[in-house]
Amino acid sequence: MAIMVGRSDGAPHFALRSFRVDAGGHTPRHSHDYEHEVYVVDGSGTVLLQGEERPIGSGDVIYVEADSEHQFRAGSDGLRFLCVVPVDRNCGGPTPGS
Amino acid sequence: MAIMVGRSDGAPHFALRSFRVDAGGHTPRHSHDYEHEVYVVDGSGTVLLQGEERPIGSGDVIYVEADSEHQFRAGSDGLRFLCVVPVDRNCGGPTPGS
Numbered sequence: 001m002a003i004m005v006g007r008s009d010g011a012p013h014f015a016l017r018s019f020r021v022d023a024g025g026h027t028p029r030h031s032h033d034y035e036h037e038v039y040v041v042d043g044s045g046t047v048l049l050q051g052e053e054r055p056i057g058s059g060d061v062i063y064v065e066a067d068s069e070h071q072f073r074a075g076s077d078g079l080r081f082l083c084v085v086p087v088d089r090n091c092g093g094p095t096p097g098s
Numbered sequence: 099m100a101i102m103v104g105r106s107d108g109a110p111h112f113a114l115r116s117f118r119v120d121a122g123g124h125t126p127r128h129s130h131d132y133e134h135e136v137y138v139v140d141g142s143g144t145v146l147l148q149g150e151e152r153p154i155g156s157g158d159v160i161y162v163e164a165d166s167e168h169q170f171r172a173g174s175d176g177l178r179f180l181c182v183v184p185v186d187r188n189c190g191g192p193t194p195g196s
Contacts, residue, residue, distance in 0.1 A: 004159040005135045013184040014112040016135045016159065037103045037114045039137075039180055061102040061114065082137060084182050086111040 006098050007087045015098035017083050021045065021074035029071035033090045036064035038072075042080040046073045066090055104196050105185045113196035115181050119143070119172035127169035131188045134162035136170075140178040144171045164188055 006015035018041075021027060029048065038047075044057040048071040049064065056062065056072075056079075064070045072079060087098040104113035116139075119125060127146065136145075142155035146169040147162065154160065154170075154177075162168045170177060185196040 004137070005161045009161055010163070011133065011135065011161065012164075012188070013133070014135065014182060016137065016182060035109065035111070037109065037112065037182070039102070039114065041139075063103045063107055063109065065108070066110075082180070084112060084114060084135070090110070 014084050014086050019081050021079040023076050023078045026073040031069040034086050034095050035066045037084040038062040039082045043077040044075045045079040112182050112184050117179050119177040121174050121176045124171040129167040132184050132193050133164045135182045136160040137180045141175040142173045143177040
C-alpha cells in the first residue's frame with residue numbers, strides 16, 4: 001500500500017492510497033468505523049461485500065460503508081486499486097494508513 | 099463529469115468523481131475553498147498549479163490545495179481523471195458536484 005496523498009501532505013479530509021494485491025492474494029476480511037471509496041485501476045478479482053462475493057475489474061468503483069465487512073481478492077492477473085479513506089475516523093483519532 | 103460515489107450514496111466525507119476532457123479542451127481556471135486529490139486514468143495533458151504549467155499523464159497524482167488556482171488541459175489524446183472532493187466545503191455548505 002502506498003499513500004499517494006495523505007495527512008503528511010496536509011490533506012485535511014481524505015487520503016488517496018494505492019494497493020497492489022498479487023495474483024491469488026487477498027486483503028484482510030474486516031470492518032472498521034470509516035468508509036472506503038475504491039477504484040479498480042488494473043487486473044480483476046472479487047470483493048466480499050454485504051455477505052456476497054462479486055467480480056470486479058478495471059474501471060469498477062466500489063463503495064464500502066463504515067462498519068461493513070469487506071475483503072478484496074485478486075484473480076490470476078493480480079489487482080491494483082485506489083482506496084480513499086477519511087483522515088479522521090468516525091469515532092475519533094487518525095485513520096490508519098491515511 | 100460523473101459522480102461515481104457521493105452524497106446521494108450516503109458518502110459522509112468525500113465524493114469520487116470522473117472527468118473526461120476532450121483533446122485540446124480544458125477545465126475552468128479557478129480556485130475554491132476545498133481541495134482536490136486527482137488521479138490521471140488515461141491520456142495526457144498539463145495542469146496549471148502554483149502558477150506553473152506541468153505535464154501530466156496516466157498514473158500521475160495531483161494534490162490541489164484549497165484556494166489554489168488550477169486548470170487541467172488535455173493533450174491530443176484527451177484526458178481522463180478521477181477527482182476526489184470533500185462533500186462539505188471548508189467554509190460551510192455542500193461542495194458543488196459532490
